[in-house]
Amino acid sequence: MAADFCNIQPDDTIAIWGCGHVGQMAIRSAFLLGAERVIAIDSVPERIALAAAAGALTLNYLDDDIYEQIMELTHGRGADACIDAVGTEPDPAAGWDSRLDRIKVATFMGTDRPHVLRQAIY
Numbered sequence: 001m002a003a004d005f006c007n008i009q010p011d012d013t014i015a016i017w018g019c020g021h022v023g024q025m026a027i028r029s030a031f032l033l034g035a036e037r038v039i040a041i042d043s044v045p046e047r048i049a050l051a052a053a054a055g056a057l058t059l060n061y062l063d064d065d066i067y068e069q070i071m072e073l074t075h076g077r078g079a080d081a082c083i084d085a086v087g088t089e090p091d092p093a094a095g096w097d098s099r100l101d102r103i104k105v106a107t108f109m110g111t112d113r114p115h116v117l118r119q120a121i122y
Contacts, residue, residue, distance in 0.1 A: 003029035006081035013037040013074055016056070017116045018085035019047035026085045027054050039073060041066055067122045082120035 003026055006014060014030040016023055019042035030038045031054070040051035041059045048058045059069050070079055 002026050002083040002085065003033050003035075006030070006033075006083065008033040008035050008081065010034045011036045012080040013039065013077075014081050014083065015039045015041065015070055015079035015120070016083045016085055017041045017061075017120065018087065019044070019051045019058075020085065020087060022087065023047070023083075023085035024050055024054065026083045027051055027056050030083075031055060037073075039070060039079065066119050084116050084120060086116045 003014070006012075008014065008030060012035050014035045014037070016026050016030065016038060019027070019040050023040065023042070024047075027038050027040055038054075038056040039059060040048070040054075040056035041061055042048050042051070043060050043062045048060060052058050057073060059066060071077075
């Protein structure tokens with residue numbers, strides 16, 4: 001459904017955060033709908049391996065600056081569409097903003113940790 005909402009065109013690059021069950025389905029759906037490239041983002045080695053086996057370019061958000069990597073892979077253009085397939089927010093160690101989001105939730109100053117959404121918007 002998420003891939004369908006992306007209105008994928010034949011030369012599109014789709015970025016997908018989360019390579020669990022839902023993310024794996026989103027990767028395959030994006031390719032089935034005609035995406036030229038899919039960039040899969042996660043930190044679990046087994047999930048990353050499954051995404052790579054499906055044909056996705058993979059990024060580990062603990063090792064890479066996701067924004068910089070996507071911009072490099074797309075020659076400064078960015079992804080044509082983004083899918084958030086993260087069931088719960090990623091490890092708070094993903095970056096300074098994810099740590100801040102976790103602190104806000106722990107101190108009842110926030111109700112969610114929008115780290116992935118923030119990266120997709122960038």
